[in-house]
Amino acid sequence: MVRKAANTVYTMWLREMLRFWRSKSRIIGSLATPFFFLVFLGPGFSSSYRLPSGEPLDNSFLAPGLIGMAILFSSLMGGVSIIWDKEFGFLKEILIAPVSRFYVALGKAVGGVTTSIIQGILILIIAWLIGIKYNSLPGVVASIGVMFVLGIGFIGLGIALASKIESHEGFQMVMSFLTMPLVLLSGAFFPITHLPGWLKLLVYANPLTYGVEAIRWCLLGNSTIPIIYSLAGITLFAFFMMLLGGKLFDSMEI
Amino acid sequence: MLYAIETEGITKKFDDITAVNNVSISVKPGELFGLLGPNGAGKTTLINMLSTMIEPTGGSARVWDFDVKKDASHVRQNIGMVFQDTTLDDRLTGRENLDLHGRLYDMDSKHRKKRIEEVLSLVELSDRANTIVKTYSGGMTRRLEIARGLMHHPHVLFLDEPTLGLDPQTRNHIWEYIKILNKEEGVTIVLTTHYMEEADHLCHRIAIIDHGEIVALDTPEALKNMLGGDVITLELENPDNIPRLCEIYKKDGCASIVSRKNNDVFITVRDGERQIPHVLELASDAGIPIRSVSLHKPTLDDVFLHFTGRAIRDKEAGETERVGYILRARRK
Ligand SMILES: Nc1ncnc2c1ncn2[C@@H]1O[C@H](COP(=O)(O)OP(=O)(O)O)[C@@H](O)[C@H]1O
Ligand SMILES: [Mg+2]
Numbered sequence: 001m002v003r004k005a006a007n008t009v010y011t012m013w014l015r016e017m018l019r020f021w022r023s024k025s026r027i028i029g030s031l032a033t034p035f036f037f038l039v040f041l042g043p044g045f046s047s048s049y050r051l052p053s054g055e056p057l058d059n060s061f062l063a064p065g066l067i068g069m070a071i072l073f074s075s076l077m078g079g080v081s082i083i084w085d086k087e088f089g090f091l092k093e094i095l096i097a098p099v100s101r102f103y104v105a106l107g108k109a110v111g112g113v114t115t116s117i118i119q120g121i122l123i124l125i126i127a128w129l130i131g132i133k134y135n136s137l138p139g140v141v142a143s144i145g146v147m148f149v150l151g152i153g154f155i156g157l158g159i160a161l162a163s164k165i166e167s168h169e170g171f172q173m174v175m176s177f178l179t180m181p182l183v184l185l186s187g188a189f190f191p192i193t194h195l196p197g198w199l200k201l202l203v204y205a206n207p208l209t210y211g212v213e214a215i216r217w218c219l220l221g222n223s224t225i226p227i228i229y230s231l232a233g234i235t236l237f238a239f240f241m242m243l244l245g246g247k248l249f250d251s252m253e254i
Numbered sequence: 255m256l257y258a259i260e261t262e263g264i265t266k267k268f269d270d271i272t273a274v275n276n277v278s279i280s281v282k283p284g285e286l287f288g289l290l291g292p293n294g295a296g297k298t299t300l301i302n303m304l305s306t307m308i309e310p311t312g313g314s315a316r317v318w319d320f321d322v323k324k325d326a327s328h329v330r331q332n333i334g335m336v337f338q339d340t341t342l343d344d345r346l347t348g349r350e351n352l353d354l355h356g357r358l359y360d361m362d363s364k365h366r367k368k369r370i371e372e373v374l375s376l377v378e379l380s381d382r383a384n385t386i387v388k389t390y391s392g393g394m395t396r397r398l399e400i401a402r403g404l405m406h407h408p409h410v411l412f413l414d415e416p417t418l419g420l421d422p423q424t425r426n427h428i429w430e431y432i433k434i435l436n437k438e439e440g441v442t443i444v445l446t447t448h449y450m451e452e453a454d455h456l457c458h459r460i461a462i463i464d465h466g467e468i469v470a471l472d473t474p475e476a477l478k479n480m481l482g483g484d485v486i487t488l489e490l491e492n493p494d495n496i497p498r499l500c501e502i503y504k505k506d507g508c509a510s511i512v513s514r515k516n517n518d519v520f521i522t523v524r525d526g527e528r529q530i531p532h533v534l535e536l537a538s539d540a541g542i543p544i545r546s547v548s549l550h551k552p553t554l555d556d557v558f559l560h561f562t563g564r565a566i567r568d569k570e571a572g573e574t575e576r577v578g579y580i581l582r583a584r585r586k
Contacts, residue, residue, distance in 0.1 A: 004360060011357040015343065022345050022386075089341035093402075096307060097358040098330035 008099040012107025013114065016078070020115045027119065030074065034066040034123045038130050052193045063127040064219055065188025067120045067147065068212035072182060074119050075151040076175070078112025079158015079245065083171050086162070105159055105249045109242065112158075113151035120147040124219075135221040143218035146231075149238045150211035156241025163248035182208050192224050207237040255319045258283045258410050258442040259304060265312035266299050266466075273299040275466040276313065281444060281459075283409075286436045288457030289446040290554060292566050296466035297446035298338055301412045304444070305335050318409050331359070334403030334441075338414040340395050342387045348374070348398050349383040352405055359406035373401035377431055393424035400431060404439065411435070413445040417452060425452070432456055448566060450554035462558055469561040478552040481560055482510050484526030485550045486533055488519045491543040499542050508532055513563060517545070520559065526551075 020027070042059035049057040085091040094104055121144065134140050165171050183189075185199075186208040195203060203209050210225065210233030217223035217230065225233075259281040266274040274296040281287045289297045302308045304317055306326040314321065320328040342351050349370060356366035374380045377397035382390070390398065396416060403411055416432065417425040433456065436443050447453050453460045454474045461471040470477060486509075490496060496514050503509040508529060509521035523529040526549045537544050550556060558566045 007357065007360060011354055014357070015346070015354055018350055019343070019345050088344065089337065089339050090343045091341075092307070092337055093341040093343075093355070094358065096305060096330060096335050097355075098327050098360075099358055 005100065005103045008103040009107035009110060012094075012104055013111040016108065016111025016115060020111075020118075027115075027122075030070065030119060031122055031126065034070060035126055037062060037066055038127055042130075051191055057191070059127065059130060060132045060220055061191075061216075062189065063123070063132055064143075064216040065186070065212050066127075067123050067143075067215055068150070068186065068188055068208055069183050070119045070123055071116050071147050071151050071211065072154055072208055073179060074116040075112055075154035076158045076179065078115060078151075079109070079155040079160075080162045080165075080171060080175070081112075082108065082159055082162035082249070083165060083168055087168060101250050102246055105246050109152060109155045109159070109245070112155045113148055116151040116155075117144060117147050120144070134219050139218045139221065143215045146211060146214045146218060146234065149231075149234045150208075150214075153207060153211075153234060153238035153241045156238065156243070156245035159245030160241065160248045163245070163252040182206060185209070186212050187224070188212050207234060210234045210237070255283065257281060257316075258285070259287075259315070259317050259444065261304070261313065261315040263313035264300070264303060264310050264315050266296075266303055266308065267311045273466050274303065274310075277463075277466075277468055278313075279461055279468065279471065281442060283442050284436075284440055286432070286443045286445070286456055286458045288453040288460040289444065289463055290448065290450060290453040290460050290558070290566075291446075291463035292448055292558075292564075295448075295463045297448075297463060298414055299466075300463070301335075301414055301444060301446060305333055305412050306330055307335075331406075332409045334406065334408035334411040336396075336399045336403045336411070336413045336416060338418065338446075340399060342395060342399060342402070344388040345386065347384050347386055348379055348390070351387060351398065352383075352402055355402050355405045361406060369405055369407075373404050376404070376435065377401045391424075393420055393427065396420065396424075396428055397431065400428070400435075404435060404441070407439075408441060410442045410444065413443060415446055415448070417447070417449065425449075429456055450558065450566060454554050460554070462554075462561060464558075464562045470557065474554060477554060477557045481522055481552045481556055483522050483524040483552070484529075485552060485556050486521050486523055486526055486530060487548045487550065488521070488533070488537070488544050489546040490517050490519065491545050493517050495542045498540065499537060502536055502540055503533070506536055508536075511560065513559065515565065520556075522560075 038059050042062050046056035046058035051057050051061065082091065095101065124140065128134065161174055165174060185202045185206045187203055192203050192209065210230040213223045213225040214227060214230035214234060217227045223230065257280040262278050263276045264274060265272065265276050277300060289300065291297050303310045304315055304322060306322050306329050309323060317329045318332040322329050352370045352373065353366060356369065361369065374383050377400055379394060379397055379401065382394065387395065387398065417428050420428065432443065435441055457474065459471065459473050460477060461468045493516065496519055499519055500512045500514065503512050503521055509523050511522040513520050521533065530547060530549065534544060534547065555566055
């Protein structure tokens, strides 16, 4: 039983890895945005903006935000790619096999989160090469753990959306109305200490905020939201999203 | 086990239409069984129920002695399926597609590797196995899907329109593979098609399905013999004359079955070549102008026409569907 479940999860993971490997150019492309942000936006910001602590708002502030953004994009995409599997038929091949749908979804999630983490780590390395100092090695390792939990959350959300959306036209709309607000309302690009009330409400309702704050804490040792709340926030988010995604995927009509 | 597949009054209702209505069929182990019917007849719905992809709304079915509702997982373990539209991962290579399939069916590594080579050589794709599926032609895609359906040694293989949209030469090729695997691997095959030549050429027995119901079921020869002879098609100058002409032929007794479509009248006669002059004479005696005459030896198309009053070709939308699908896949 356990071996069979593990086998299903592994098979789905393996497929994601094979596809990931085939889309190397896309991965390099996805690194362009964070790279340019670090090279151009960071120096631009640090010359004119100050953090409440008085230090300049520079790349070390931006990097955790960029990692959070990359995790959001690639995880959501990973989950939503079920729409493609549905539209191009491969989903039928999986669903007719004598395997449990739940483990199929889980394998898909684990595969998606692996690719997200790889992208997160690449940004981590780029930022380091550009000159950002990380607090400690255990901190860096812990940030990868945060990426995992955050990634699971957004993949769960992606799977849930994919199970409900009929075609990739609907998907385009959902993606643009979902990702930009999530990124801009997350404190990825501005400190969240002195926000007006309405904005603060939105920012604190955004799961990405807690992810970015937790990564920031791990890498730099400081954050606005205490680490324990950030961790609780993303863990709860991941748990409920995976539950929701698994449930909707299970009841999805082919 | 007497039958590989046995259904009893199996039925599928979608909101307002009954796609499959009270179908009872039995397929023997090792048989190559065909479901022949026009687009929308309910073929896909029927084999989707047999393969546990969708649940019947009525009746029951057993596949390899397992109930499709209660024992879906066992049914799945024992069947292979080639869907109407392709279900390969076209970003992966042929071999990777087969490998993932073997893993999903819990085949161990050694067994998997050996079987991959076997099925690849069966469909003659060994030399293209390491290229991305996206670069495959329609025929190669089909062959790979058939190979994949066979990977896990299923007892029953379902093929939904296996040659839809393929050119005649490729179609002939696929037919040969289907015959070989039925004979050499001994696998029971249920295929759906709306190409009567395909059903005629391949199947041991054929069920003709229309509007979700089986209208006839027998060997191709027996089905054709049921028509009681050859079919003469008469094209009339004026369709208004059709009822009168039909009446004349019925009264004369030279033709046993008379039906019509647009300007054409179809009559069934014994020994068609010798009957044509007589048939034309009757028409000209009645002053009914005939534009053209042709003679068919009976085909399954005629059998279909006989049982449903329509030609199976009337509803040929499948081709455009397939092309649309391929275009969509290319856009990706
Ligand atoms: N999921 C569905 N919902 C509603 N109607 C459907 C669905 N699937 C098939 N049908 C209808 O059922 C009928 C039979 O379809 P199908 O089994 O695909 O026919 P065939 O495979 O013989 O072309 C058609 O009228 C089709 O429109
Ligand atoms: Mg069909």
